[in-house]
Amino acid sequence: MAVCDTKFKLNTGAEIPALGLGTWQSAPGEVKNAVSHAISVGYRHIDGAHCYQNEEEVGQGIKEALASGKVQRSDLFVTTKLWCTSHSRVAEALDTSLKLLGLDYVDLYLIHWPLAMNPEGNHPLFPKLADGSRDIVHDHSHVTTWKSMEKLLDTGKTKAIGVSNYSVRYLEQLLPHATVVPAVNQIENHPSLPQQEIVDFCKAKGIHVTAYSPLGSTGSPLFTAEPIVEVAKKKGVTPAAVLLSWHVARGSSVLAKSVTPSRIEDNRKLVQLDAEDMATIAKYTDGLAATKSFQRFVYPPFGVDFGFPDKS
Numbered sequence: 001m002a003v004c005d006t007k008f009k010l011n012t013g014a015e016i017p018a019l020g021l022g023t024w025q026s027a028p029g030e031v032k033n034a035v036s037h038a039i040s041v042g043y044r045h046i047d048g049a050h051c052y053q054n055e056e057e058v059g060q061g062i063k064e065a066l067a068s069g070k071v072q073r074s075d076l077f078v079t080t081k082l083w084c085t086s087h088s089r090v091a092e093a094l095d096t097s098l099k100l101l102g103l104d105y106v107d108l109y110l111i112h113w114p115l116a117m118n119p120e121g122n123h124p125l126f127p128k129l130a131d132g133s134r135d136i137v138h139d140h141s142h143v144t145t146w147k148s149m150e151k152l153l154d155t156g157k158t159k160a161i162g163v164s165n166y167s168v169r170y171l172e173q174l175l176p177h178a179t180v181v182p183a184v185n186q187i188e189n190h191p192s193l194p195q196q197e198i199v200d201f202c203k204a205k206g207i208h209v210t211a212y213s214p215l216g217s218t219g220s221p222l223f224t225a226e227p228i229v230e231v232a233k234k235k236g237v238t239p240a241a242v243l244l245s246w247h248v249a250r251g252s253s254v255l256a257k258s259v260t261p262s263r264i265e266d267n268r269k270l271v272q273l274d275a276e277d278m279a280t281i282a283k284y285t286d287g288l289a290a291t292k293s294f295q296r297f298v299y300p301p302f303g304v305d306f307g308f309p310d311k312s
Contacts, residue, residue: 003270004042006248010183011206012160014107017077018248019268020045022212022257024052030259035061037261039071042268047186047210047255049081049112050097051125059101079108079186081164082149085125087116087140090148094157109158110186111149114170115304116140134302142170143177150180162186162208168201169307175205186210189252190243192222192295194285195308199250209252215243217297227284235271242271246281249273 006018086093121127127135162184189211247254
């Protein structure tokens with residue numbers, strides 16, 4: 001089996017494809033074709049979120065792919081996420097996402113961030129206070145939101161529930177009160193931000209890790225980092241292929257975001273990394289650890305300390 005077709009078993013018993021198509025920051029008019037093309041070339045994992053404001057196009061791309069007759073809905077693993085302004089109306093938010101996606105169910109529904117923002121604020125997604133800061137509902141606990149998420153499982157509208165952007169601190173707050181252990185924690189993850197503490201904690205608790213922003217950011221130093229380049233030359237692939245493959249070797253699924261057909265196809269060219277390859281890449285992460293220079297690229301201006309140990 002090709003590395004790109006690897007699947008990991010969740011604590012629900014379901015399997016999540018190791019490689020997924022990410023749709024964050026995919027521009028309107030491009031997402032539909034990207035999703036449809038990705039599925040046509042073998043992707044079976046599509047990741048979205050209500051906050052991305054493109055669920056309708058993601059759904060159109062899925063519908064187009066299904067219409068080809070080459071793939072069935074049961075072959076796909078579709079994820080979407082509960083946005084911060086909907087923490088007090090979880091069931092309604094999922095219904096909205098399903099309507100936009102044109103689906104009867106999603107395979108995974110995640111709490112996007114462990115905080116609630118004012119659902120009656122001055123913007124449906126990004127409400128702000130007069131001083132320009134985010135309009136956060138500080139007395140609403142993410143644990144309360146999780147209790148509402150658990151109720152969704154009986155509806156059949158999502159096959160699994162999970163979290164996103166949860167540090168160890170937030171998971172430690174949640175788990176003692178959870179009837180259902182999150183199936184997934186989706187976090188920013190790459191060799192510049194390995195988040196080993198969170199990864200190890202999730203593994204110990206049976207929570208699968210999905211990595212977003214696996215290549216860092218545009219112009220990321222990861223592409224020219226000597227250990228990454230060394231492994232890429234050894235394997236005869238691009239540094240991007242090594243960075244994506246690194247997650248699968250760690251036992252994590254990974255989201256590769258692109259709307260360019262050729263790049264969508266190239267991102268499937270994952271390779272098997274052995275212990276020696278992983279040790280070589282570890283030289284890079286160890287060097288960053290020694291200088292305390294891990295780098296986070298996604299840190300929204302919520303004005304909240306999420307307890308990430310690797311925050312730069």
